[in-house]
Amino acid sequence: MMEPLNPKAYFILLYYCFTPIEDPEAFREEHHLWCLAHHLKGRIIIASEGLNGTISGSPKDCEDYMAYIKADPRFSDIDFKIEKSDKHAFEKLHVRVKEEIVHADLPNIKPWQRTGTYLEPSEFKKIKDDEDVVIVDFRSEYEYSMGKFKNAITLGIENFREFPEKIKDLEKFKDKKIITYCTGGIKCEKASAYLLEQGFENVYQLHGGIIKYGIEEGGEDFEGKCYVFDNRVAVEVNSINPVTISACFVCGVGCDRMVNCANPMCNNHVPICESCGWTMEGACTVECKTHPEKRIYDGTGYYQKTPNGYNPYIGLIRRKSEAVIGK
Ligand SMILES: [Zn+2]
Numbered sequence: 252m253m254e255p256l257n258p259k260a261y262f263i264l265l266y267y268c269f270t271p272i273e274d275p276e277a278f279r280e281e282h283h284l285w286c287l288a289h290h291l292k293g294r295i296i297i298a299s300e301g302l303n304g305t306i307s308g309s310p311k312d313c314e315d316y317m318a319y320i321k322a323d324p325r326f327s328d329i330d331f332k333i334e335k336s337d338k339h340a341f342e343k344l345h346v347r348v349k350e351e352i353v354h355a356d357l358p359n360i361k362p363w364q365r366t367g368t369y370l371e372p373s374e375f376k377k378i379k380d381d382e383d384v385v386i387v388d389f390r391s392e393y394e395y396s397m398g399k400f401k402n403a404i405t406l407g408i409e410n411f412r413e414f415p416e417k418i419k420d421l422e423k424f425k426d427k428k429i430i431t432y433c434t435g436g437i438k439c440e441k442a443s444a445y446l447l448e449q450g451f452e453n454v455y456q457l458h459g460g461i462i463k464y465g466i467e468e469g470g471e472d473f474e475g476k477c478y479v480f481d482n483r484v485a486v487e488v489n490s491i492n493p494v495t496i497s498a499c500f501v502c503g504v505g506c507d508r509m510v511n512c513a514n515p516m517c518n519n520h521v522p523i524c525e526s527c528g529w530t531m532e533g534a535c536t537v538e539c540k541t542h543p544e545k546r547i548y549d550g551t552g553y554y555q556k557t558p559n560g561y562n563p564y565i566g567l568i569r570r571k572s573e574a575v576i577g578k
Pocket residue numbers: 499500501502503504523524525526527528
């Protein structure tokens with residue numbers, strides 16, 4: 252079949268489901284083949300605790316996928332966030348088995364047994380400004396520095412796995428309603444379950460995350476853009492009262508255009524404005540601009556890397572190990 256050429260002729264599906272899967276390897280095999288046969292691209296993770304994915308494809312293939320998943324009783328409660336795009340959001344399809352569908356190093360937390368109370372986007376919109384409400388962002392710094400809810404508390408973490416260490420900072424809000432949020436809701440399933448386990452009582456989670464709130468309620472009071480883990484890098488979710496909160500790494504002008512530094516040894520993921528992008532040839536500093544391995548800047552600041560695809564953590568990991576060896 253011809254691939255559609257119309258603008259917005261692709262769907263991007265974001266979804267997860269916590270449910271016990273007995274034989275993740277066997278399920279992976281079957282699932283992978285099904286997705287290949289339906290021309291889907293993206294990243295799907297399967298674990299004994301469930302299924303998590305972001306995929307793109309034609310509306311027909313995506314509709315078929317959703318029907319295929321929902322027909323499986325294990326996933327009958329699954330909630331798909333559907334966004335539209337004029338192209339695929341991924342270059343390839345990866346279907347992998349991992350220990351957890353969202354890496355938290357908390358294998359004993361089972362959200363399908365107990366998790367924070369779901370708040371649908373409309374309910375969240377109604378109560379988010381109440382005095383007894385505290386909104387907590389469970390995403391990493393590179394994500395919330397691009398955009399977050401007005402007045403949200405952030406945890407200063409570089410990776411979701413670090414959040415349990417930060418829970419003590421929330422102790423002072425124990426008598427308030429705590430509402431957790433993340434991109435698509437999956438991190439909150441574990442984070443809110445963990446809060447309950449730690450003795451917090453009024454724990455709620457924004458069901459479907461920022462993305463669903465943007466689709467259903469126009470994203471009011473989400474400031475900046477929402478970081479996403481596909482080729483789009485960041486998406487607009489607020490059509491009601493949008494503002495820019497990030498600034499160009501080079502010149503400091505208000506800017507939310509995320510690029511990867513053209514120096515592959517740096518690969519810093521920062522906002523760089525259109526104009527600085529061209530003058531700096533996609534590099535974040537003068538040193539990076541003159542690096543011998545600097546990649547060719549095509550105006551996007553996006554570079555296809557190893558067969559494993561784009562990994563936003565690489566820069567962070569490398570900087571940490573340099574700090575250890577004292578470079
Ligand atoms: Zn600039």
